[in-house]
Amino acid sequence: MPHGVVKKIVSDRGFGFIAQGQGADLFFHHTSVAAPGFDQLHEGQPVEFDVDNGDGGGRRGDKGPRAVNVKPA
Template sequence: MSILPHPQAARINCDGCGLWEGEWKLAEGKIKKLVTDKGFGFIQGDRGDLFFHLSALQNSQFETLEVGQSVTYEEEEGPKGPRATAVEIIE
């Protein structure tokens, strides 16, 4: 889990979750679908499914991704709706 003060991250306010009030936690999800011949996929996140492009990957190659892998990501508004950026595999 990455903790960053980033405007795209979700603000945490919880009891007993291991984070201090006001800390930032990147969103987490799982790879739901990959369209390998087109270089994009979808992440199943807390707020629904998000598109991501292979250029959003931070620490791996698109060809090594598998459906069901856990990831962290940032979210931004793209031309066709919300999309994931800064996608990192959780190892």
């Protein structure tokens, strides 16, 4: 499971970004955060996550990979 650090949280809009150390930052949505939940995350916090490359045919279009199953490390 990849690891990274929460780089930015936009709490009023329910999303954030994870710096993964190598490569582009990953977007994550509040619905992709496992317990204890989105409201418990903060900038600078180490997290682990899975990567969804967007090849599942959902509504995302070509926005690129995103973090899912995000949880504190």
